[in-house]
Amino acid sequence: MEPLAIITFLAAVLAATWRLATPFIFTSLGEVFSERAGVLNIGLEGVMLIGAFTAFAVTFFTGNPVWGLVAAMTGGLTCGLLFALLTVSLKANQIVVGAAFNLVGLGLTSFLYRSVFSGRMETAREYHSFSPIEIPLLSRLPFFGEILFRQNIMVYATPFVVLAGAFLLYRTAFGLSVRSTGEHPRTVDSAGLRVGVIRYASVLIGCALAAVGGAYLTVAHTNQFNEGITSGRGFIALAVVVIGRWSPWGAFFVSLLFGFFYALQLRLQAVSGITIPYQFLQALPYLLTLVVFVTLRKRAAPPSALGVPYKSS
Amino acid sequence: MKNKIWRQTLFILLLALAGGCSGGVEKKTEEGVFKVGLLSPGPVNGQGWTQIAYEALLQIEQDLGAQISYVEVEQSPALFERAFRDYASQGYQMVLGHGFEFQDAALTVAKDFPDTYFFISSSKIHEGNVIGVDSDSSQPFYLMGVVAAKMGRGAGLIGGVEIPPITNAFIGFINGVRSVNPDFPVSTTYLGSWTDAAAAKEAAFSMIAEGADFIIPDADAAGSGVYQALNETGPGYWSFGIYNDYTSQAPSNMIGNYFNDYGQGLVNIARQVRDGKFEVKTNVEFGLKDKDVIWVEFEEGRVTAEVLEAVDQAVADIVAGKIDTLAPIK
Amino acid sequence: MQLLRSIGQIIVRPTAAVAVALLVGGILLIFAGYSPLTAYGVMWKGAFGSMNNIAETLLKSTPLILIGSGLAVAFRSGIWNIGAEGQLYAGAVAATLAGIIFTGLPAFILVPVVLVAGALSGALWGGLAGFLKVRFGASEIVTTIMLNFLAIIATSFLVTGPMIEEVGKFPQTAQIAEAAHLPRILVPTRLHVGFLLSLGVAAVTYLLLFKSSRGYALRTVGISPDAARYAGINVGRGLLAAMAISGGAAGLAGAVEVSGLTFRLYQGISPGYGFDGIAVALLANNNPIGVIFTGILFGALRSGSEVMQMNAQVPSVLVSVIQGVVLLSAAAFGVFKITITNKQNEE
């Protein structure tokens, strides 16, 4: 390839990387909070679907994606409340509840989609999502400008949300208590803080952000809902958290890495003449996760109290 | 302990309720009612492929007054046989398995139910009362290829999963392109999904960045991601609506729409079945020759007279059998 | 007394959970404008209304019982195998290969060969996650989820590429040899010996877990790795064995699907049996005998929901909601008393 072609190729892949990474970023950032507080939520896929559907439905009826987003967060918070009630208050097994959330998320959104929208197939597609915004000066930059700085608002928001998340986690008293709760809940208890309250808050943050990650698919990246539109992204987000070593910026960059693989495989297919089976490219993120486990060994240690319900004495 | 008893009682009550009413809901099988069933490989309201069959079913209900029913069997072949058998044993005269994957199951069941016709979409089978019904998408795609090669710089095809109905359509497209300009670049991407509209959108962006200005999806519900990508990119990039009118999704990008009124085709067949006039000679294959089933409409003013002329010529040649749209690509 | 109590534990709470789930489903049905009683009535008949329907229910229960029995062993041993879905695919691929390659063999040899190939392949796929856990401390929850995706993608690659059928060129493999087909029982229904096999596997895993010395060791590992070490049990080997056994059972389920029903490999050969199997095992309190009942329950839900869609036009996706709520309410009633992490690798 000529240098120019390589630059445009890269620029386009990077732009797509960012867009494809956005749902991972939101969802995995939320899960970082949840897991840092010691609660493992494997039901992210279900929560994302619920977010995607509520955002879609509310945007469809109000015509405003902002309301859709608000609704998605509300839906996510409701999920979070239920999840925390079961796993924190009732000390139910987190894996079981997570697995159930995936089942309910898929079933409920599909059922409601059919019940509410089956009669309006054509019109259902007609609503405005967040459209791309050009950033005045940056978008004039050669090659990268036009491509990188013509994104929708949720994509632009990601570094700021992660920044806010990192700030919350590392620079506030709340974040300090979250980080302590996942590691050593007894210390938190002995410091006079309520382990349960902190876990509730973290699970709520986690589910709200997962719902936003799902909503992105229906009110920003595209403007439609399909049953199972999340296509396994919730599970990838789980892997992102592990590889990103439970840190917000780690989650951000690993999300971008996974987005990059996704974009690259779509792009490589589009370039005629490359004949790698597309399944191989699709498998890359999962292979990568396994490789990371083997190479990082025990350095990738999860929060010590992850998955363990806390019983105060 | 009290708690447990309460729970048990509740459950028994529920069971009793459920059992008690099951008697009342049994559908009465009326003599002379024409019944048509559908096995859908995915959600019936998914756009594209699965929706076609569902709408066909609704049309049969409307036009022929048939009693209809459908079942979504996901992608699990293990479930197919049972669904066929259930329909057939309930006296359905016609059951459509919407996809080649239903073929094995239909063949097994058909032996036991000689009075039911089993139609299989995307199949070329013809064995007793199991009949393949196919619409040859390679023909309309051939026409799109001709248009693309005459008007554009490069074309991109975005498929859901790499299966024959999709690959055949794409072969038709490439043959159309080659008939005009053998060097015209065409690239193909498979998403590995029928629902991931976001991936389709990104695939379209990738192709645009690679220099393509004709991007055509064949990916069911995911396909509308492609139209959104074009709509955002702006005028000068073109696509066709696939199976339906998608003009509203990218008004300034649509050259035209490829309509596939599979429903009409099925109504035609169903009418014959209902009237007992259906004669099994061969498998059914819709093509451009069936003008009420497959046709392409162009948007006003988007194509020149010269292009239209070439398209018309191609249609004539295809119908006449002079062009093999599925000719192997070198 | 002990037996009565454990039966109570196995039956009462899941039953209550099912009741709650049916209630929630009923509310949804009313919301969507259906009559819940009609819908459930049709569902009940669809699952148990005729000999054929019962057979279909048992057919769907077969992979669930197989997977659930295996997972009961894993969960009792304290390892969270979420990867039964991928292990099922691994088994289906190997079984199909065996059924295509060894066409010359007579049935009494070929059927076992196909089944063993599936079980072995699933055991290896599951054992891989076990190895990563024991050797590298990798969370089996994450690795098994990743291995699910890999198995499904690999299957997609195989049936569109190297293993695609010669004729037709549809993305499916050729049919396996006639001699590899599982014999049917209860003709004219489709019920095959796979169901009996699943009962056998449930019984064997029950005996393994609760009546054999190896099972004793596994359960000790699952409850208290410290006590296991004290008793001279090799904890790592136990975890590996538990993953291989549960993977093998899931692989066997894949082989049974291929040799009993589909006779060839497709892309979507499992509609999520591996995930339902998790629920089936947990709901039975990880007791393989209980798994027979919860497996039939979930099989009936799936089977009945199809008929419900056919005859009452209620979307069958409702069954996912019902299954999910069954799990949630079972969790709320305190059926599952096991925590997620076991710390046996911290040495």
Added chain:
Amino acid sequence: MSETIIKLENMVKTFSGTVANRGVSLEIRKGEIHCLLGENGAGKTVLMSIVYGLYQPDSGRIIYRGEPIVLRSPKDAIKRGIGMVHQHFMLVPTLTVSENIILGQYPPWKILRQMDKVETRIEKLSREFGLKIDPKAPVHRLSVGEQQRVEILKALYQGVDLLILDEPTAVLTPQESAALLHFLKEMAGRGLTVIFITHKLEEVMQVSDRVTVLRDGRKVETVDTAEVNPRKLANLMVGREVLLEQPPKTGAEGEEVLSVKDLSIDDERGLPAVKGVSFSVKSGEIVGIAGVSGNGQSELALGLTGLASIASGEFRLCGKIANDLTPRELSHLGLAHVPEDRHKMGVVLPFSIAENFILHDFDSPPFAKNGFLRTGTITAHANEMVGRYDVRLSGVEQQIAQLSGGNQQKVVIARELHRNPRLLLVNEPTRGIDIGATEFVRRQIAAQRDTGSAVLLISSDLEELFALSDRLLIFYEGRIVGETPARKELIEEIGLLMAGKSMETNSVTK
């Protein structure tokens, strides 16, 4: 002297049947260093956890600065200026020193933008009190002594008036201990009140103004330190009466069963815990290991049973070098082990009593045949054992979790003794069990010795050691600091040795 800062009246606390405090009343004066002295299980920690708000008392009143108060959580205690340094540190290993110190100090929305400000304050505090620490260092990188400094700084940062320290020197080196004691004296001089939980007599003498002795959940006496000596304290702490007279030894000592040479073992963090000890145990004798818990006895037990690896040196069991043998191989050589923590290791709580009896022999005859458990034999065996060892139960199919601690321990003892071991290693055999069971267990151990087994008994209960042992090895800081005959008259000397007080000679002549 000065006024009372806190007064406890009749504190009672029970944990699921076990009484920890049986009505303790106590008065602490402002600015004093008050030692709480007592053996393990005397109820010191529970009493202080109540003062810190971690536990709620069943009955009794706390009067703080003249007012009755109710402490619902540590937060209430912290607000009133009560701080506590726990024996097991309440620190988050992954966080830095300063993060640990400010945990829980601010409302959740508080922005910790000025960590440098916090760090400056911590640095100032640490300079002021001579507690050198790097506020930015992650806690898991710190030594135990440094971690303790963090705990103390945490309390100081909170502005503590009353500081409770639970066995603070148990984990420190002698130098660190000395520095800590010095520091506490200085702090008391500035008006801080210190409650110091310990069972080291030396420390009490060195640091405290007054001392309260607890025994068996009751207060024995509060005395001015100046008016007592270590001997008197030891008597108060252990009590005069010994539960069980030493059963007469019937058999004669035989050959060496266990011989340990220069053995070193690391703890789970990789720090040396046992530092080059040598000793031997002959058949027909009970060798007791005395010492304050946490001086390497646990690691010694794990190392000798194949559950922890040996860092250096060697030990032989029945003449065979046993360093690298697995627990199973050791057990085949004739080792039986009654572990320290019953719930963690000794029993599998959800298993039935019958199942617990076969923990070692689940895969060998007569309990297993062809890989299957022989339920009949197992049940019969269990029935026979519970009868012989007087385990009170409703049936051997009962979950062992439903038994009392004493009966659980009887199961463990029965299981281990039934193997008729060459060497029996018992670690804290009667901790947390009732008197009846205690007597029974001790009698069984003695009987086992009389059948010719070698017995190594680890206990932090001196009374038990006197009752059972033929001779005593005294452990301090991972070393054997003395060997004595197990004679009650020597209690004071032994107490002093256990407390790390060096004597002119390390062995006392018979």
